[in-house]
Amino acid sequence: MTVFPDILRRPDFVSVRVDEKTYVLEANSDITWSGPGVDVEAQISANGLHIALDASAPIKTITLRWRGSFPAGARFLGDAWERGYGDLEWRGMVAERPLPWYFLATNGTQSAGYGVDTGANSLCNWRVDDGGITLQLHVGCGDSGVQLGGRHLEVATVRQLESEASAFETARAFCRMLCPSPLLPSQPVYGGNDWYYAYGNNSRDSILRDSALISELSPGGDNLPFMVIDDGWQGCRAPENGGPWDISSARFGDMDDVASQMQQLGVRPGLWFRPLLTTANVPDSWRFGRRGGQRHLGGMTLDPSVPEALEFVAEDMRRFREWGFQLVKHDFSMMDIFGKWGFDMGTNPTGNNGWHFADRTRTSAEIIKDFFGTLRKAAGPDVMLIGCNTIGHLGAGLFELQRTGDDTSGYEWERTRKMGINTLAFRMSQHDTFFAVDADCVGLTTHVPWELNRQWLDVLARSGTPLFVSADPKALGAEQKQAMREAFAVAAKPQPTAEPLDWLDTTSPTRWKMGDEIKTYTWSQ
Structure with a gap:
């Protein structure tokens, strides 16, 4: 009944x-x-x-x-x-x-x-x-x-x-x-991302050092780890983290050479970018009318309803593929389109000021889907996509991975607990049903207590979801390296989807069912 x-x-x-x-x-x-x-x-x-x-x-x-x-x-x-x-x-x-x-x-x-x-x-x-x-x-x-x-x-x-x-x-x-037709990775995804210790202060040398570390700690076999170069590699990062994306910082040099060296070290190279923000000299007709064509904090926001602007973005994605990157994390798109974060959208995601895209014949959802589809087509079948600050409900079937929560932290454990553990638990239902759910990185630094990060590393590794670690070399001793080695050995193989057993009672579940095992974690000191 x-x-x-x-x-x-x-x-x-x-x-x-x-x-x-x-x-x-x-x-x-x-x-x-x-x-x-x-x-x-x-x-x-x-x-x-x-x-x-x-x-x-x-x-x-x-x-x-x-x-x-x-x-x-x-x-x-x-x-x-x-x-x-x-x-x-x-x-x-x-x-x-x-x-x-x-x-x-x-x-x-x-x-x-x-x-x-x-x-x-x-x-x-x-x-x-x-x-x-x-x-x-x-x-x-x-x-x-x-x-x-x-x-x-x-x-x-x-x-x-x-x-x-x-x-x-x-x-x-x-x-x-x-979601009857999700697009899923062919193997579990794990590896490194430099954001939560470098925070944009990165270089070819630091990435190659990280790549060597991630490769050393991985279990070997045919499922190689990823190493993702996050924000900081682009040539015109200041005053904000936009493009153009065809030039790199002098600290990196030729990106195709960087990708090749990363592969030689035994990792699959990944790259971050913000597709809709650029300092390139683009036609006025490509500029987002919601901001009146004005520069946005040092960059120009592209209107994804304009075909030429979409082709401009597609060229970037094809270039990343040609450079040899096998995973691309695209970020900030919903902020660049709507001008606000998801927590400010309430019951009306579009706002109340009468703005519109250049193409007024399509809905916002249709335009966003076309934008996502353009990224997918340009990436081709061999480049994996992670959507971050994107709408998962419109990206399902187009992205293999989705960042489902706001940033964790290499500085504040409370932020990791709030953002990471919460999204891991409450969007676990989307894992392998919409895409692979990325609850964000372990910010392994000296600022975050190791006893708490050790547990965050463990629950991610055992959850069946992607595992990325931002490992500050200054925070790595023998114990941390061994824990990463063990976590990567687990994360590199398919695992049962973890179930948060106490999710009805808390925003940060502590009791998790992983296969036949139940584990209890402590998320506070």
């Missing part, structure tokens, strides 16, 4: 927002609702509830409402617009709480999932209250209405799952339902 509201049915209420006006639509059939210059369709099939839009009016949002009630004591967990910020948790009902993309509900014995398929053509947000469920579909172009020009828009496919399995098992099954 179901105890949760059913939404795979005709919505009880449909409205749209045109400019600054909201219109309640009238039902004119079992599946369509109409208003001035707009028709919304909600068609039920075996695969879910398909939402579609035909409009001559510039539509910003579609809102669907289903009446219903949740069982007493139900608790809820939502996803995030992009990364988590230590704020993912099970909570009681909070009517104003934004629940981007999907949410889960549980009463302790039964659980349910409500969401939209990955790759939707809208930015989707749920809310729950004591009267039912609301789904808001942001179909605008930026913060302006989309101008479809007679084009039929498939907006999203709504899904629902109910289960008597545990909340964690239900979450895994639901994410698998939402």
